Amino acid sequence: MSALPQPPTAIEAGFEPMAPAQLDAVLAIEQSAYTHPWTRGNFLDALASGYQAQMLMADGQILGYFIAMRGVDEVHLLNITVAPAFQRQGWAHVMLDALALWARGQGAHMVWLEVRMSNERARRIYETHGYRRVGERKRYYPAEGGQREDAVVMSLPL
Numbered sequence: 001m002s003a004l005p006q007p008p009t010a011i012e013a014g015f016e017p018m019a020p021a022q023l024d025a026v027l028a029i030e031q032s033a034y035t036h037p038w039t040r041g042n043f044l045d046a047l048a049s050g051y052q053a054q055m056l057m058a059d060g061q062i063l064g065y066f067i068a069m070r071g072v073d074e075v076h077l078l079n080i081t082v083a084p085a086f087q088r089q090g091w092a093h094v095m096l097d098a099l100a101l102w103a104r105g106q107g108a109h110m111v112w113l114e115v116r117m118s119n120e121r122a123r124r125i126y127e128t129h130g131y132r133r134v135g136e137r138k139r140y141y142p143a144e145g146g147q148r149e150d151a152v153v154m155s156l157p158l
Helices: 020-033 040-048 091-105 120-128
Strands: 014-017 052-058 061-070 074-082 110-116 132-142 148-157
Touching: 020 040, 020 061, 020 074, 040 052, 040 061, 052 091, 061 091, 074 091, 091 110, 091 120, 110 120, 110 132, 120 148
Parallel strands: 074 110
Antiparallel strands: 014 052, 052 061, 061 074, 110 148, 132 148
16 A cells, blocks of 8 residues: 655745845845846845845745835835745745735835846736736846846836
8 A cells, every 4th residue: 555645845934024144145045046136235225224124934944035115105126036946836926915915004005116028927926916017117127248128117006
């Protein structure tokens, strides 16, 4: 008699505020996920400015993180990253849900973001969350060989 297949182990995850002490681990993820990653200075500036910087954690490991800036009645998502080892498991959706919940709690009526024109996977994730394309920013992102890449501007009404 063979044993029945076991379901995958459930991962218990939760959010923790990002702090400078975790930046080495965050930078390792950032550098493995992007060709043009944020720098330590970018993260330190965001933390010093008091932006919402949350890490999604499980068993002491960072699954992903997001950084958002609050405005008068809107929120701007500046960075959202899922660690490559945890991509395609639904964690981006968890973080986008948490972002929307936090933004509503701040009195925001809209969330804005920019995403690389070439990042079709991310654009699809945002679209399934209700974000809609509202414009473009020409030559917004650095690209290979000193070039620049356009950004798609998306928004989510809350």
